[in-house]
Amino acid sequence: MIAKYYPDFLTVTCLNWILLLSTKQHKDIIINSLQFLVKERRVRVLAFVLMENHFHLIWQVMGEHKREDVQRDFLRYTAQQILKQLRNSKSPLLEDVLVNAKDRRYQVWERNSLCIELRSSQVFKQKLEYIHANPVRAGMCNLAEEYYYSSAIFYELNERNWNFLTHYED
Numbered sequence: 609m610i611a612k613y614y615p616d617f618l619t620v621t622c623l624n625w626i627l628l629l630s631t632k633q634h635k636d637i638i639i640n641s642l643q644f645l646v647k648e649r650r651v652r653v654l655a656f657v658l659m660e661n662h663f664h665l666i667w668q669v670m671g672e673h674k675r676e677d678v679q680r681d682f683l684r685y686t687a688q689q690i691l692k693q694l695r696n697s698k699s700p701l702l703e704d705v706l707v708n709a710k711d712r713r714y715q716v717w718e719r720n721s722l723c724i725e726l727r728s729s730q731v732f733k734q735k736l737e738y739i740h741a742n743p744v745r746a747g748m749c750n751l752a753e754e755y756y757y758s759s760a761i762f763y764e765l766n767e768r769n770w771n772f773l774t775h776y777e778d
Contacts, residue, residue, distance in 0.1 A: 613675055615654055615668040615776070617735040619722040620683065622661045623715050626704050628690060630660040635757050637689045638663060639770070641682055646772040650678050654776045657739045658757035659746065664739045666726065666776075679723065687716035732776065736763070 622628040629635055635658045642665075645651045650673045655666040669675045691714050694702040707715045726732040740763065743755035752760035753767075761767045762775070 612671070613669045613725070615652075615666050615726045615732060616675065617722075617724045617726055617739075618665045618667065618679070620663055620665075621718040621721070623705055623707075623718055625661045626701060627660045628701060628705070628716060629658055629663065633693055634690050637686050637693070639757075639772075641686050641689075642667075643772045645678065645682060646774075652774045653759075653770075653772050654774055655736050655739050655759045655763070656757075656770075656773075657742045657755070657759070659742060664735075664742065666732070666735060666739065675723075679721070683717050683721070687714075690716050736776070740764075 629638070638658055642651075642653050642656070646653055649670050651670055652668045653665065654668065655664075657664050669678050691702075691705070693699075694705070702714070705714045705716055707713070709715065724731075724735070726735060740752040740758060740760040743749050743758060744752055749755045751764075752758065753764040756769070759770065759773055761769060762773050
């Protein structure tokens with residue numbers, strides 16, 4: 609399937625930098641959604657890191673799918689699943705995402721996620737290094753490949769922990 613877009617560097621932040629992605633369950637919602645999008649051939653995921661209050665992706669929208677639609681649907685679905693998990697576990701974090709806005713009661717993600725089209729290999733590699741260094745800069749590990757919720761081990765040691773990843777050279 610042919611991509612009609614350049615890869616994108618996407619940063620998604622939890623509302624008010626709340627630590628919504630500090631649990632395995634919430635991180636797995638993101639992982640499962642990415643797996644689904646790859647399986648359905650909507651995107652290629654080239655790199656990612658899931659932090660406790662934000663995540664970064666490098667992905668490429670595929671075929672006739674529209675970038676805006678894929679991103680919107682991905683963020684909507686993951687927000688719904690995280691809210692469902694918060695409700696089911698009676699988490700106090702549910703109160704932190706209560707916004708009572710005109711169009712929604714709860715909000716998981718900050719609006720207007722950062723999305724940068726990566727048109728050169730130089731910028732692509734810069735963003736790839738930035739993503740993988742994120743947990744090291746945050747003091748969560750010493751080496752990027754030690755952090756589980758990241759594609760760093762795939763690039764550094766060629767270990768395939770995540771079946772949805774595609775190497776950027778492929």
